[in-house]
Amino acid sequence: MPDITPDLVAQVASRLYNQLPTGEAFPGNGADSRCIAATLLERAKQDTSSLSAGAVDTVSGSGEALERISHVFESLKTGPAHTATGNPFAHDLLKTVSLPHSPSLGQQADNLVRQQTYRDNAASHGDLKGFVQNIKSFRHHLSGNPDTDGKHVDPFARLLQASLPKSSKLAGTPSFNVAAIRGDFPILHQQIHGRQLVWFDNAATTQKPRQVIDALKRFYEQDNSNIHRGAHTLAARATDAFEGARDTIRDYLNAGSSEEIIFVRGTTEGINLVANSYGKRFLQPGDEILLSELEHHANIVPWQIVAKERGAVIRVIPVNDNGEINLSEYQRLLNPRTRLVGLAHANNSLGTVLPIAEMTQLAKRYGAHVLIDGAQSVAHLPVDVQALGIDFFVFSGHKIFGPTGIGAVYGRRELLEELPPWQGGGNMIKDVTFDETIYSGVPAKFEAGTPNVADAYGLGVALDYVSRIGLPNIAAYEHRLLEYATEKLRSVNGLRLIGNPREKVAVTSFVLRDKPVPEVGTYLDQHGIAVRAGHHCAQPSLRRFGLEATVRPSYSFYNTFEEIDRMVYALHQLR
Numbered sequence: 001m002p003d004i005t006p007d008l009v010a011q012v013a014s015r016l017y018n019q020l021p022t023g024e025a026f027p028g029n030g031a032d033s034r035c036i037a038a039t040l041l042e043r044a045k046q047d048t049s050s051l052s053a054g055a056v057d058t059v060s061g062s063g064e065a066l067e068r069i070s071h072v073f074e075s076l077k078t079g080p081a082h083t084a085t086g087n088p089f090a091h092d093l094l095k096t097v098s099l100p101h102s103p104s105l106g107q108q109a110d111n112l113v114r115q116q117t118y119r120d121n122a123a124s125h126g127d128l129k130g131f132v133q134n135i136k137s138f139r140h141h142l143s144g145n146p147d148t149d150g151k152h153v154d155p156f157a158r159l160l161q162a163s164l165p166k167s168s169k170l171a172g173t174p175s176f177n178v179a180a181i182r183g184d185f186p187i188l189h190q191q192i193h194g195r196q197l198v199w200f201d202n203a204a205t206t207q208k209p210r211q212v213i214d215a216l217k218r219f220y221e222q223d224n225s226n227i228h229r230g231a232h233t234l235a236a237r238a239t240d241a242f243e244g245a246r247d248t249i250r251d252y253l254n255a256g257s258s259e260e261i262i263f264v265r266g267t268t269e270g271i272n273l274v275a276n277s278y279g280k281r282f283l284q285p286g287d288e289i290l291l292s293e294l295e296h297h298a299n300i301v302p303w304q305i306v307a308k309e310r311g312a313v314i315r316v317i318p319v320n321d322n323g324e325i326n327l328s329e330y331q332r333l334l335n336p337r338t339r340l341v342g343l344a345h346a347n348n349s350l351g352t353v354l355p356i357a358e359m360t361q362l363a364k365r366y367g368a369h370v371l372i373d374g375a376q377s378v379a380h381l382p383v384d385v386q387a388l389g390i391d392f393f394v395f396s397g398h399k400i401f402g403p404t405g406i407g408a409v410y411g412r413r414e415l416l417e418e419l420p421p422w423q424g425g426g427n428m429i430k431d432v433t434f435d436e437t438i439y440s441g442v443p444a445k446f447e448a449g450t451p452n453v454a455d456a457y458g459l460g461v462a463l464d465y466v467s468r469i470g471l472p473n474i475a476a477y478e479h480r481l482l483e484y485a486t487e488k489l490r491s492v493n494g495l496r497l498i499g500n501p502r503e504k505v506a507v508t509s510f511v512l513r514d515k516p517v518p519e520v521g522t523y524l525d526q527h528g529i530a531v532r533a534g535h536h537c538a539q540p541s542l543r544r545f546g547l548e549a550t551v552r553p554s555y556s557f558y559n560t561f562e563e564i565d566r567m568v569y570a571l572h573q574l575r
Contacts, residue, residue: 178477181469182558184209195528198563203348203376203507203554204532205398208462212402215461219454227453228427242453245460246443249408252463253393254384257413262443263456266407267375268298270394271342273409273446274371275302277419278340282369285311287339290368292317292325292354293544294347297537299373303342312339319544323350323499331362338368345377349538349552350499351482351507353381360389369415375399379556380478380505382471385410397455402462406455409446416442423448474557478506481555481564488568493575498545506555515574517549524551527570529563 182188185207190197199207219241225234227242243258250258264270283289289303293316307314315338317330334341341363346353360370371392374383379400385393392415396407411419421428421439425448431438439445466474485508489495494513512520521533532552535542542550553567 178558178560182560184211184465185558186210186213188558192528192530193526198529198559198566200553200555200559200563200567201530201532202379202556202559203399203536203552205404206379206401206556207558208401208403209465211465212458212462216403216454216458219457224454226450238453241457241460242451245456248460248463249410252383252467253410254386255410256386259442260410260413260416262409262411262416262446263451264394264407264409265405265452266396266398267296267373267394268302268396270407270409271298271371271373272302273422274392274394274411275306276422277446278369279306279310279312281419282339283307283310283312286337287312288335288337289314290317290330290333290338290341290363291315292343293319294323294325294350294352294354294541295342295344295538296348296373296375297539298375299342299344299371300540303340316540319352319541322501323347323352323541323545324501325352325354325359327355327358330359334362334366334368336366338363338366340369340371342371342373344373344375345383346380346505347538347541348376348507349536349541349550350501350509351376351504351554352499352501353377353503353505355503356390357388364389376505376507379466380471380475382475391415397459397462400459400462400466402459403455406452406459408459411442413442416446421445421448425449427451469557477557478555481559481561482506482508484561485553485555485564485567488564489571492568492571495571495575498542498547498550507552508554509550509552511547511550512571512575517551520551520571520574523574524567524570527566529553529567529570531567 187207188197188199219238223234223237223241225232225238227235227239230236230239246258246261246263249255249261253261255261262270262273264273283306287310289307289312291300291303291314303314306312315333317333318326320326341359343354343356343359345356356370356372363370369391370389371394372388372390374393374395376399377383378395383393391412393410394407398404398406423446424437427450428440428445428448429437430440482504485506486497489497489508489510492512494515496511496513498509498511511517517533521531524531532554534549536550536552539548542548555564
């Protein structure tokens with residue numbers, strides 16, 4: 001058996017404490033306590049093999065895992081955290097864990113709370129939260145354990161890093177530290193309705209790290225100016241910040257040139273830019289535009305408008321029951337009249353990742369151009385626009401930890417040079433008379449008026465932040481979150497997960513039997529959990545599954561497994 005080190009105990013205590021919904025007391029009676037007990041026991045079983053790389057070696061059996069975790073819990077009962085009065089519910093919960101060959105965890109917990117003393121005499125033994133408060137008092141005992149650098153560190157500060165399963169290749173590496181990442185996001189450290197905020201609305205917008213917030217503040221305090229034509233120092237500094245952000249986007253997408261990057265307000269404006277300019281130059285009556293059934297409204301409505309103006313026709317690529325593109329139908333729809341294919345890299349309602357490399361190759365056989373809506377992929381998946389061979393890629397800054405009101409369009413240079421501008425004004429001209437205007441080259445001819453300098457700079461800072469962490473690291477961790485959330489949500493009675501694609505970003509979409517979607521969203525909000533509840537501006541994709549709305553938790557690299565537990569526990573309560 002392993003030694004019961006302070007560090008080992010600290011991690012167990014941290015996990016136990018932080019799996020309890022904030023601000024609630026659970027007296028150990030009925031379904032609430034049964035749900036908590038089952039959750040704690042299940043997590044104990046899962047986490048035993050990964051508590052401390054130095055103290056616990058690999059565990060290969062659930063019986064051995066429960067036996068080892070019992071030794072850790074025993075140290076909690078007999079150490080400084082134990083009080084004279086004790087807590088029978090917590091004591092028996094721990095005792096239950098120490099029975100490695102007893103029935104299933106759920107049955108153990110159920111048997112525990114069915115005992116008469118916990119049904120009829122809850123007040124005599126206090127609540128589980130009180131027991132956890134005793135565990136918190138263990139801080140003083142544990143914080144005397146010096147860290148490797150000789151400093152005294154409160155082991156509870158390691159909680160969020162400990163929440164990353166050590167079986168993950170990311171665990172413990174300097175490139176990915178959940179605790180440090182969460183420390184960068186000030187908005188996460190607040191309470192909503194008396195509960196710690198859980199931000200599961202990342203597909204709608206991501207939160208902003210302190211690095212981006214500080215950069216915006218610094219810009220407005222020190223460098224604020226219009227750009228390009230000023231003869232003074234601030235204009236030069238603002239221009240450097242703006243054009244530096246363009247270079248950062250070029251590198252992030254592996255574009256061939258910074259001149260292929262156009263600043264816009266976001267994905268919606270970017271698609272409208274392409275639809276208007278492309279439509280004027282290329283679309284003729286009878287030409288066809290292919291869009292998938294998974295598109296956001298922003299990649300449907302602009303094409304409807306331009307198709308009506310130019311006499312073009314929109315064809316829809318269907319999806320199967322899993323929410324995946326029907327590639328055989330896509331190939332059938334492609335023909336010599338296909339001028340443009342517009343695809344979401346990742347769908348926002350189900351999370352489906354489209355096979356855009358393969359679909360682009362097929363489109364190019366017919367000479368069609370390809371636009372990719374990258375709003376839902378840019379923060380989760382590496383994008384190489386040159387390797388993909390696409391013609392346009394659009395995304396929004398607020399989807400990738402940057403400011404709102406800023407985004408970018410990548411366009412292949414030779415194609416951009418053919419397209420006419422879609423707006424007129426200052427900054428996009430070489431010369432203006434009342435008889436004629438000579439436009440600037442790319443990208444300036446698509447950037448009329450005073451640009452959003454500060455937010456462009458902030459977007460560049462956000463992309464640098466993501467690049468330092470590494471998209472492969474982010475994708476791997478978010479995939480683990482997605483797998484865990486999917487498994488846990490399936491345990492909720494009456495919950496139906498919508499779509500089951502093989503490749504998806506960290507989005508789950510569901511409905512609860514006999515519970516209206518808005519009611520579920522409001523209920524979770526009362527528990528401090530922010531999710532999206534509605535049609536997600538993707539009505540065609542939901543109607544494919546006979547729905548008008550879903551509840552959509554969406555996850556990011558600052559979310560934790562414990563936050564998922566809180567959401568699932570709340571849904572069990574609602575049922």
